[in-house]
Amino acid sequence: MSSTMTAAVLHGAKTIKIEPQPMPALKPGMVRLRVRRAGICGSDLHYFEHGYCAAFVPTRPFILGHEFTADVAEVADGVESVRTGTRVTVNPARSCGFCEYCKAGRPNLCRKIIMLGSASTKPPTDGAFAEFVSVRADQCHALPASMDDGLGAMMEPFAVALQAVKRAGNISGKRVLVAGGGPIGLLVAMTARTFGAAPVALSDIVAARRDMAQKLGADIGLDPSAKNLAEQVRELTGDGFDVIFEASGARPALRQAFDLVRPGGTIVQIGTIGTEDVPLPANLLMNREINFIGSMRYGDVFDEAIRLVATKRIDLRTLITGVLPLADAGEAMRQAGDKSLALKVQIQIAKD
Numbered sequence: 001m002s003s004t005m006t007a008a009v010l011h012g013a014k015t016i017k018i019e020p021q022p023m024p025a026l027k028p029g030m031v032r033l034r035v036r037r038a039g040i041c042g043s044d045l046h047y048f049e050h051g052y053c054a055a056f057v058p059t060r061p062f063i064l065g066h067e068f069t070a071d072v073a074e075v076a077d078g079v080e081s082v083r084t085g086t087r088v089t090v091n092p093a094r095s096c097g098f099c100e101y102c103k104a105g106r107p108n109l110c111r112k113i114i115m116l117g118s119a120s121t122k123p124p125t126d127g128a129f130a131e132f133v134s135v136r137a138d139q140c141h142a143l144p145a146s147m148d149d150g151l152g153a154m155m156e157p158f159a160v161a162l163q164a165v166k167r168a169g170n171i172s173g174k175r176v177l178v179a180g181g182g183p184i185g186l187l188v189a190m191t192a193r194t195f196g197a198a199p200v201a202l203s204d205i206v207a208a209r210r211d212m213a214q215k216l217g218a219d220i221g222l223d224p225s226a227k228n229l230a231e232q233v234r235e236l237t238g239d240g241f242d243v244i245f246e247a248s249g250a251r252p253a254l255r256q257a258f259d260l261v262r263p264g265g266t267i268v269q270i271g272t273i274g275t276e277d278v279p280l281p282a283n284l285l286m287n288r289e290i291n292f293i294g295s296m297r298y299g300d301v302f303d304e305a306i307r308l309v310a311t312k313r314i315d316l317r318t319l320i321t322g323v324l325p326l327a328d329a330g331e332a333m334r335q336a337g338d339k340s341l342a343l344k345v346q347i348q349i350a351k352d
């Protein structure tokens with residue numbers, strides 16, 4: 001295998017260079033993957049727009065990308081769980097496997113997580129907008145032949161939605177609102193429907209996103225700024241929604257959730273709300289016994305995500321709005337950043 005590969009390297013805000021990089025090392029327990037298709041995430045866009053993502057400031061140029069389909073190109077000595085040639089998708093969050101959280105089945109709470117394509121570590125950890133990337137063998141999840149590369153690269157964002165819906169408990173028959181119609185909000189709405197929630201409403205200030213939500217299976221689109229919103233919600237739900245997923249990351253949306261959730265209901269926080277703390281209506285939370293819970297990335301939900309998509313319980317294809325070659329990674333970023341047109345833009349890397 002050659003000692004270099006081609007990658008899209010982030011050199012600071014709005015600067016991506018397609019250039020040769022050293023082949024990622026194959027350490028014990030690891031596999032080297034040949035990347036086929038990789039999706040652009042909101043966090044990739046933050047790095048591209050600003051050169052950093054919230055508190056994560058890269059200490060050197062690095063490779064973004066953590067949502068992808070790949071072929072196993074090479075496995076380290078002793079790795080038996082994955083075979084060369086297998087097509088896989090990857091859980092990009094490598095937890096330690098040994099701590100109390102990992103052992104309790106909550107690896108997303110592990111304090112030692114190493115995230116692909118992220119500057120949460122110093123130096124940053126290179127990701128998948130490259131011909132090759134190395135991951136630990138247990139991060140790989142085999143894909144069925146029926147699932148194409150585009151859908152395989154959707155498993156990571158879908159896993160975020162699946163985790164959030166699981167955090168809410170049994171939502172069968174529950175009245176659900178998703179606040180925010182970006183890719184994650186749309187995925188949560190679709191997942192809630194798959195799990196039997198009824199009705200599923202989605203709110204967004206952008207009309208086109210409400211329309212998209214309804215096209216993808218939400219029962220109703222709500223304008224959070226409408227004067228008669230409270231009335232609409234009363235008509236739809238009586239006392240309010242049983243479960244609200246806050247997927248917008250907007251402060252007013254979070255505040256509004258406390259008014260739109262019914263007594264005893266649950267608010268699941270998925271969106272990231274800036275870097276500053278937000279005041280909370282603690283008395284409402286107390287006297288209505290509202291459950292306010294967080295959902296962080298995903299636990300071990302990848303194989304379930306793959307089964308749900310492979311059996312067509314949920315169809316994610318409509319969310320893929322563009323596919324560009326690695327050579328045009330910068331342009332792909334710009335397209336993904338145009339939120340009026342794009343949902344999920346992906347980068348095609350290996351073609352065969």
Ligand SMILES: [Zn+2]
Nearest residue numbers: 041067156157
């Ligand atoms: Zn992502």
Ligand SMILES: [Zn+2]
Nearest residue numbers: 096099102110
């Ligand atoms: Zn751990």
